Amino acid sequence: MTPADLIPVADTIPVHWLWFQVLLTVTFFFHMVAMNVMAGTAVIALVTHIRGGDASLPLCRDLAKKIPFFIAFTVNFGVAPLLFVQVLYGHFMYTSSVLMASFWLSVIILLIIAYGCTYLYDFKFDELFGSRALILSIAVTLFFVIAFLFTNNFSLMQVPETWSRYFNNSQGTMLNLGDPTLIPRYLHMMISAVAVGGLAIALYYDFIQRRGREIPDGRIQLGCQWFSAATCLNFVIGFLFLDSLPDAVKDVSTASGLFFVISLIGGIVSGGFSIVLGFVYKVRQTAIAAFCALVFMVLVREAVRITYLKPYFNVTELQVVPQYSPLLLFLVVFAAGIAVFCYMLKLAFQVGEVKS
Numbered sequence: 001m002t003p004a005d006l007i008p009v010a011d012t013i014p015v016h017w018l019w020f021q022v023l024l025t026v027t028f029f030f031h032m033v034a035m036n037v038m039a040g041t042a043v044i045a046l047v048t049h050i051r052g053g054d055a056s057l058p059l060c061r062d063l064a065k066k067i068p069f070f071i072a073f074t075v076n077f078g079v080a081p082l083l084f085v086q087v088l089y090g091h092f093m094y095t096s097s098v099l100m101a102s103f104w105l106s107v108i109i110l111l112i113i114a115y116g117c118t119y120l121y122d123f124k125f126d127e128l129f130g131s132r133a134l135i136l137s138i139a140v141t142l143f144f145v146i147a148f149l150f151t152n153n154f155s156l157m158q159v160p161e162t163w164s165r166y167f168n169n170s171q172g173t174m175l176n177l178g179d180p181t182l183i184p185r186y187l188h189m190m191i192s193a194v195a196v197g198g199l200a201i202a203l204y205y206d207f208i209q210r211r212g213r214e215i216p217d218g219r220i221q222l223g224c225q226w227f228s229a230a231t232c233l234n235f236v237i238g239f240l241f242l243d244s245l246p247d248a249v250k251d252v253s254t255a256s257g258l259f260f261v262i263s264l265i266g267g268i269v270s271g272g273f274s275i276v277l278g279f280v281y282k283v284r285q286t287a288i289a290a291f292c293a294l295v296f297m298v299l300v301r302e303a304v305r306i307t308y309l310k311p312y313f314n315v316t317e318l319q320v321v322p323q324y325s326p327l328l329l330f331l332v333v334f335a336a337g338i339a340v341f342c343y344m345l346k347l348a349f350q351v352g353e354v355k356s
């Protein structure tokens with residue numbers, strides 16, 4: 001038996017694969033931004049509690065109100081890439097999900113508990129006193145556990161050569177722990193979350209300030225410092241991640257390798273600029289550079305997946321059985337969903353302004 005024997009037959013697709021690839025990449029980018037803000041601001045609030053002092057409480061109270069929103073955004077922006085990744089890579093992703101099914105299904109329960117903790121932290125902020133850090137630390141731990149399970153699944157789907165381990169473990173508890181890329185990949189994702197969480201804080205207070213309202217001293221600087229410090233650390237982790245990747249991924253004589261290297265250089269250059277701009281507190285410019293770095297990194301990740309799966313599969317091989325109406329309907333509903341999302345954000349800001 002060869003690894004290829006373990007891969008189910010791919011389904012047909014209703015329109016050209018590029019539609020799904022673009023939608024997957026775009027919606028995954030939104031998922032990453034929302035996840036980063038959610039997990040990153042939660043980490044920063046937790047560290048602020050641990051450092052202590054009454055002066056830190058107003059910042060934590062502000063963040064407590066925002067975190068549940070970003071859980072909702074993370075989940076909702078997660079559904080779309082989950083659909084598209086299943087359309088293109090379902091025969092890999094379903095298999096890896098089954099191999100780690102016990103952990104994979106537990107994500108729903110873990111997420112509900114984390115969500116509950118953040119609501120408790122928000123609604124009972126004043127009554128919780130010393131338990132604030134405890135409740136928040138449960139949510140943060142669960143975010144990190146969930147992310148670890150995601151990294152396991154989305155790396156396990158790329159390595160069918162390891163799937164035969166199932167015959168020694170059919171409990172649905174197979175992780176991808178033997179993969180040398182797993183830990184650097186995971187750390188790279190989560191340190192990026194802390195960085196973007198800091199940037200989100202800086203951007204939020206900058207936005208409030210530009211609308212003519214007083215903000216407490218040092219908030220923008222604090223957010224920028226978190227961003228730049230975490231991104232500096234992520235440069236180190238990023239190079240460890242790069243080093244752990246197989247040479248085939250970095251082979252510029254192939255189209256995917258060239259795409260990888262170009263995107264990586266784009267990510268490194270814009271990431272480098274974002275650090276410098278963050279350290280001199282140029283908030284909006286930092287955000288633009290960080291936005292570019294994140295876009296490039298999402299592309300890098302896509303190139304890595306393509307190269308890993310090359311011995312087994314290429315998305316261009318998927319058979320098209322034309323059926324345009326579902327995609328059209330999706331695009332209409334997606335556009336309407338984005339419009340409602342923007343309207344909801346506007347209302348949320350208005351309510352926030354009236355209350356404060």
Ligand code: HEM
Nearest residue numbers: 028035075078079081082085143146147150151154185189
């Ligand atoms: C606390 C909640 C969540 C966290 C912390 C989280 C975190 C992550 C992380 C770190 C990755 C990248 C994994 C990697 O490639 O190494 C990821 C990917 C992904 N997440 Fe989430 N996630 C969360 C919730 C969700 C939910 C609820 C969904 C779906 C309903 C979802 C859908 C996805 C999909 C589809 C991908 C991979 C897309 C692709 O491979 O192109 N996530 N998530």
